[in-house]
Amino acid sequence: MDVRSVLRAVPGEAGLLGTPAVRVAVLDGPVDFAHPCFAGADLTRLPTLVPDAAGAGLMSLHGTHVASLLFGQPGSPVAGLVPRCRGFVVPVFRESPDGGVSRVPQLDLARAVEQAVEAGAHVINISGGERSADGRAEAMLERALRRCAEKGVLVVAAVGNDGCDCLQAPAATPSVLAVGATDATGAPLDINNWGPAYRSNGVLAPGRDIEGAAPGGGLASLTGSSFATPAVTGVAALLVAQQIAEGREPDPLAAGRAILASASRAPCAPDDAPRCRRLLGGHLAAARAFDLIREGGSVVPDGVRGEPVSLIGGPPPTTHAEPKGRAIAMDTNAVHAHTGEATEGLSAAAAPPPATPDTAPAPPPQPPALPPLPQTAPATAQAPAAVPEPVPQAPQQVAPPVFQQAAPQAGVQPAAQPTAPPVPQADVPHAPPAAQPAPVPVEQGVRPSCPDCGGTCGGNASGGTSASMGAVANSNGRQFVFAIGTIGFDYRTEARRDSFRQQMPEVFIPATAEHPEQEAAPNVYDPRQLHDYLAKNPWACDKVTWTLNMDSTPIYALEAETPVGMDWTQAIITDRKAPPDTVRSAADKAVSEQGDRLASILETLSYPPVSTVYRTFRDAIVGQIEDRQSPGYVSRVSVPGVLTDRTVRLFSGQVVPVVEVKSRGLYTWNEHIFVEAVMAQLKKDFDRRKVSVDGAQQADPAKTIRAFLDKVYWQFRNLGQTSADRAMNYAGTNAFDVSREMAEGMLAANQVPGANAEHLYSLDTITVSKSPFCRPGSDCQDVVITFFDPENDRRANLSFLFTYDVSDELPVSLAPVHKFIGGF
Structure with a gap:
């Protein structure tokens, strides 16, 4: 047919x-x-x-x-x-x-x-x-x-x-x-x-x-x-x-x-x-x-x-929905x-x-009168370009x-x-x-393929006519990525995994009342053990396949850009404190401090320098398993880079594209510290206005702040490839840049006529749209964060407009933040 x-x-x-x-x-x-x-x-x-x-x-x-x-x-x-x-x-x-x-x-x-x-x-x-x-x-x-x-x-x-x-x-x-x-x-x-x-x-x-x-x-x-x-x-x-x-x-x-x-x-x-x-x-x-x-x-x-x-x-x-329990x-x-x-x-x-064509169908119901679409100047009709017909x-x-x-x-x-x-x-x-x-x-x-389907298919190439298609591949220039997620690691093959298992040092299990100190084989899937090994052997960092994960699903394989300089990193040093209740002379103290400094330098030198990108990766896998209240906890990582035309097959069989990660803009995101920063801004305002806030009232703004981060990661989670998504991710991951506006938005009752200044506004929406104002040759996006009065939804909203230029691998903020009453 x-x-x-x-x-x-x-x-x-x-x-x-x-x-x-x-x-x-x-x-x-x-x-x-x-x-x-x-x-x-x-x-x-x-x-x-x-x-x-x-x-x-x-x-x-x-x-x-x-x-x-x-x-x-x-x-x-x-x-x-x-x-x-x-x-x-x-x-x-x-x-x-x-x-x-x-x-x-x-x-x-x-x-x-x-x-x-x-x-x-x-x-x-x-x-x-x-x-x-x-x-x-x-x-x-x-x-x-x-x-x-x-x-x-x-x-x-x-x-x-x-x-x-x-x-x-x-x-x-x-x-x-x-x-x-x-x-x-x-x-x-x-x-x-x-x-x-x-x-x-x-x-x-x-x-x-x-x-x-x-x-x-x-x-x-x-x-x-x-x-x-x-x-x-x-x-x-x-x-x-x-x-x-x-x-x-x-x-x-x-x-x-x-x-x-x-x-x-x-x-x-x-x-x-x-x-x-x-x-x-x-x-x-x-x-x-x-x-x-x-x-x-x-x-x-x-x-x-x-x-x-x-x-x-x-x-x-x-x-x-199909009945529950039924196989699909x-x-x-x-x-x-x-x-x-x-x-x-x-x-x-x-x-x-x-x-x-041979049997007339029943006439469909007539649609309502159609309103005219917006009109534009009629385009000049052009005859289609002549296409030479191939020889039959x-x-x-x-x-x-x-x-x-x-x-x-x-x-x-x-x-x-x-x-x-x-x-x-x-x-x-x-x-x-x-x-x-x-x-x-x-x-x-x-799985990437099904079981044997049997048979073969395709045309017979003998006697076929070849034709030039022109450009059938298009690199589209450099595709920038600014994505957020968590860092994972993968060994891709059993051989690579076993090579790490044989190279990593054995671990010691501390003695207990039940058994003495024990020696055990290394666990290549333990983030702390892998971190300690890579800290001493940074040249092995690129032998691990690093991934950016979303909901535990890898979406990219990550490799570091070629470093111009190396980061010597801060050594993992235990606290060195003077013995208690000792009286030392000034000279003794000076000698002791010099000794501590020398010990610190020597311990630092025991950790070879490494690419900033790989150091962030190896630190992130440990930070992601820390306690959420710990200053070292890592909830998300922002990954700026360039999408390559290469892919890798992970150990699970999943194929993911490779992103070359840039060191500029590679940040870890500590949700707890961000919440504390915004809460500090709110406390200053409360103290200035002599407003008494109890623990229950403090919980509400903390929820609002976390709601902002949750919206970016959960409601608007994305691959970080489009201009709008890169702007959204930049605003979310670099949330410290918007912490002052977050605090000001929750305090909008001080700025909106008729609102009760004693309670806080809540986050309403986050929108992204192409900015009508931009520098020549740039790609600018407007991110608008809107707050509303939860006690009276008829009260005017307060919105903040952030403009970001995403035409480079690292987005940048443009102009001051614009504030206006009402939605966008």
Whole structure:
């Protein structure tokens, strides 16, 4: 089936090719850029944790096929939906050694989403996901999707293909446009996932036997929601191109709402019956979506407005949680041959009347009148640049492979994955609509590849046409990172771990009443023992793989910049005090002090100099296990650096990117000391005003101060790569810089008319936005901290505005702090 068939009812379909002003990102497997269908396409490969070029494996087939449905050039073996749009290829699924299905952590998908947003994508295609009992994405992916909604970027994702009433992240996220697959008659495929969340944010599109590119220059016809997703992504991108052609600002979320509002859904009752829920929100109706966009409006269904994370404009719909105690089967999808049919699910007769070119669907309800979008000066229409059509070749049709069903695993995975070999439809009767496959236990933990999926796939390279793609890799200059977290360490291999175990000195267990002093083998995972060893042997610091952890999950591997100078560090010296009750002459005291100084110097010299970065790492791992009230306690570490194009595989098998850490701005964060500093500011004010504060009253401001730090680390935790995140982290980690304003904010009752000056304000919100005022060539962000009166929410708020320049590896503060009454 030709993917451009979804445009058949759209006037001027042949000329709908997109525009370079619209940027579409594909988060998938590696793409074979040498395939003839990409000759002349404007594609850029963004650097990710998957540096490998496309091969003959399943993930390369998946990625190449999906990309071709969007960017395949006119007159080539595959004509895509948006060949004139600029494309970002963002590989997330790496090939497994056996060529089977790849699974990645949601953290890696979150990284890729942020990269696509930073690159300027308007629409992001994710033909994959991970089963989730309640449809919620993990924290980092949820934050990345929220950032897309805030930036106006439309994310389109597959619903998954377990064939059950179940949800998948990110498709079940309200701000994401979810896509299920249909056959040529419009009947939903039996392998689709379906659930209440998809009724509000999901549509159906053709997804059986979709013809696309295969690595090596060949073609393949594949089936699954993975290949229905590009059809919706392409239509959304064309709607954005239509907005631009009419001289309006691009609004991808309005395009997504138009697709949802125009979807054709035949009457089906009861609405919560499985056969009705399989219809999601209806069938893709591109012609009607274009009508809505051309009418100049932004469709929002009736309901509560103002939820920034909901694509449909109302509150996020209630998700359907699977029964507790039930094992959750992960995504398993199907790749079908031209001669095979799916064996499960609805027949065409049992399905509700579909929307097809031959059968007129029931007319959808008319949307309300659409308010005009903000107008801009009409852009001068330019004819698309002529693209030379490649010499027609006779591409070899690649027969889809025969697969065995794989044991599912946790992790994000492509939404079209191999299942059992297809069986001719005539040999197997249709299952009842409500029938569901037995749940399959989910393996705990995330692995980079699945068990042997069987078969091989890909195109035949013989006789294929190679084509120049131009630049397919883009370093994007130096990607700065300013992240916060805790420091961890990893040995990566058993050999490296054992080498430390053999080199570290044995430890002595003090004698007790039960046993004498004992000698024990070193524990390479004891932070104190590792610290003591590295203090005496600093040349071994780079043999440990240091990591930045968030919630005990490594997000970066850390290596120190090449040091210009070394830090001799302060020796670990015990207190040297004169014996009590001794009377010494001045000369004796002088000699004693000189001896103490000499001993201190000698002990310091016994600790060789070390890089400031590595000293901070080795001190942090000990500080993180100290008592929270101790001055040496380390709750967080700020890590400034540059993201490299290298990755490392940790002992657990997790692959993380490498950050070159800079010594400037590498700070440890002691929450207790910060709280004490702000409390000291408050006490000065209380003393000045002669206000008596008891212990209970002192606890409230301490909670407010900790709430600020908790918001930065927990509510706004991030990878520290985007400009806004680096500014947020700098404000939080270097909280001593804002301690005076924190104290002043809590004392806002002294400055807001009518407020009770005897009680304290509380922290309300922290926001980050691009600053309208900045130095030339800089990247400036405004961080606004707002306080409110907890006793009277009608009282005016007090806000503080901090402006940070994040154009260098170490953010810097600009101008004085601005204070104003009210929110921002």
